[in-house]
Amino acid sequence: EDQVTQSPEALRLQEGESSSLNCSYTVSGLRGLFWYRQDPGKGPEFLFTLYSAGEEKEKERLKATLTKKESFLHITAPKPEDSATYLCAVHPFGDAGNMLTFGGGTRLMVKP
């Protein structure tokens, strides 16, 4: 069974304090790994897709990386507006079809 585990569940940072969020996954084969940002009361907003181990994607203060078992979302010099829940999801090969399997998310709070 496909599994996605995110850690930590919650993370408090001071503005400018860089850190990383972890997404560990178990799938029979990975078609793609996705990162989303979700603000309270809103739907997830797409950030990145990663396909292969070693791949990296960047957007502003965010950089996502992928290994065969984990993905990291690195946040450099975060600002209060980066406060949100960050969700990781996998799209596996095989019988799972097109469904995404999500982790529980990491709730990030950045204090000024």
Place this chain on the structure above:
Amino acid sequence: DTGVSQNPRHKITKRGQNVTFRCDPISEHNRLYWYRQTLGQGPEFLTYFQNEAQLEKSRLLSDRFSAERPKGSFSTLEIQRTEQGDSAMYLCASSTLAGRTDTQYFGPGTRLTVL
């Protein structure tokens, strides 16, 4: 506005009532998904349409839940005889295949509260 839209945004109902939600996908997207999200958890897959055909259904989708996508455009999700455990955010996403995988874009969700 070219994003996914969902209506209503909020729905409060009494236990035992039926409710229906609507999702309008991004216009050129032929794939449409429904997910359910409870507080503090990630979204859980419910069902998937390609055009008008419902191709996948989760075991979470009990016989009280039904989804349709007539003519392959908008979709509706109906919950019959609602229970308090149905209280959640119902998310719709749409996509189209581009390359190795498709990116699912989510709507704002419908928050259901069952009293």
